[in-house]
Amino acid sequence: xxxxxxxxxxxxxxxxxxxxxxxxxxxxxxxxxxxxxxxxxxxxxxxxxxxxxxxxxxxxxxxxxxxxxxxxxxxxxxxxxxxxxxxxxxxxxxxxxxxxxxxxxxxxxxxx
Amino acid sequence: xxxxxxxxxxxxxxxxxxxxxxxxxxxxxxxxxxxxxxxxxxxxxxxxxxxxxxxxxxxxxxxxxxxxxxxxxxxxxxxxxxxxxxxxxxxxxxxxxxxxxxxxxxxxxxx
Numbered sequence: 598x599x600x601x602x603x604x605x606x607x608x609x610x611x612x613x614x615x616x617x618x619x620x621x622x623x624x625x626x627x628x629x630x631x632x633x634x635x636x637x638x639x640x641x642x643x644x645x646x647x648x649x650x651x652x653x654x655x656x657x658x659x660x661x662x663x664x665x666x667x668x669x670x671x672x673x674x675x676x677x678x679x680x681x682x683x684x685x686x687x688x689x690x691x692x693x694x695x696x697x698x699x700x701x702x703x704x705x706x707x708x709x
Numbered sequence: 710x711x712x713x714x715x716x717x718x719x720x721x722x723x724x725x726x727x728x729x730x731x732x733x734x735x736x737x738x739x740x741x742x743x744x745x746x747x748x749x750x751x752x753x754x755x756x757x758x759x760x761x762x763x764x765x766x767x768x769x770x771x772x773x774x775x776x777x778x779x780x781x782x783x784x785x786x787x788x789x790x791x792x793x794x795x796x797x798x799x800x801x802x803x804x805x806x807x808x809x810x811x812x813x814x815x816x817x818x819x820x
Contacts, residue, residue, distance in 0.1 A: 601752075628806070639713065639798070639810035640753075653806070687752055694806045695740045700752035 599624045601701035603688050608706045610675065610682060618673045618704045620688030628694050629671040633657060634685040634703075643686075646671055647694065675706060683708050711736045713801050715811035722789055723819050730784040730814050732799035737777045740802045744773050744784050747796045747813065756797075757784070789818045 601622045610616045622629065628647050632640040642655030646665040660679025665671055671690075675682045685705050689698040712735045722728050732742070741760045745753040757766045757773040759782070765774040772785040782799055798813040 603752075630806070632810075637718075637812055639812045640800075641810075642806070642808070645806045647806075655806075685750075689753075695802045695804060697743065697755050697758050698753075698808070699755070700745075702752045703750070705750070 601688060601690055601699055603686075603701035603704050605704060606702070608704055609709050610706060611709050613677045615674055615676050616706070618675070618686055618688075618706070620671045620673065620701060621669055622671075622688075622690045622699075622701075623669060624690055624699060625668075626690035626692055626699070627668070628691045629665070630689045630691075630698065631655075631661075631663065631671070631673045632687045632689065634687060640687065643673065645694075682706050711739075711801060711803055711807075711809045713799060713809045713811040715797075715799060715814050717814060718812070719815040719817070721817040721819060724789060724791060726789050726818075728786050728789055728816075730786070730797050730816070732782040732784070732811055734780045734782075734801045734809070736803070737780055738803065739777065740804045742773075742775055742782050743800045743802070743808075744771075744782075745798045745800065747798060749796075753798065786816075789816075791818050791820045794818050 604619045630645045631643040644663040646652035662674045688701040743758045744756045759775045770787040796813040800810045
């Protein structure tokens with residue numbers, strides 16, 4: 598069964614802590630994305646990657662970092678520099694940048 | 710700067726009614742437009758993708774239209790069912806990795 602998995606479903610962050618959100622896909626897609634969703638707002642792009650070992654900042658990259666060491670995996674780290682991290686985080690992938698994006702189930706990040 | 714607006718923010722209809730969801734965008738230079746469905750606390754599911762050269766796409770009870778010149782798209786849902794209750798988002802791709810999402814319309818279909 599092809600798809601995108603994200604873990605954990607819920608994540609709690611303490612003050613000053615870095616946390617990492619996992620995203621894995623077995624769709625053989627080259628392009629992968631991270632979005633942030635806040636209530637009443639559209640999705641905003643954090644980072645994207647077109648190929649392994651290459652990634653680019655999106656509209657709201659400050660306080661976040663990513664890596665793309667494998668085609669299947671695109672983890673997102675929320676660093677302590679991100680002062681308002683509470684949100685719903687969505688990972689997506691596509692064959693080409695402008696083609697249909699397939700989304701994972703999301704991770705909800707809460708601050709303790 | 711491309712902006713995508715969806716009005717209304719929420720809509721409640723009785724079961725069986727045909728309905729239209731609206732999406733407007735400010736810049737007609739788009740590559741494609743996509744409609745997604747999102748259930749509470751879940752990821753997005755792609756419903757329909759319309760290329761810039763197309764006027765409409767259909768899938769089952771769903772029909773999406775695109776009018777680039779006026780910056781509008783509509784999603785028509787025929788014979789609505791309680792299972793259609795969800796948030797519907799439209800997204801405009803302006804080329805490459807740049808996709809702009811609307812905030813969505815939350816639909817509630819009453820049994």
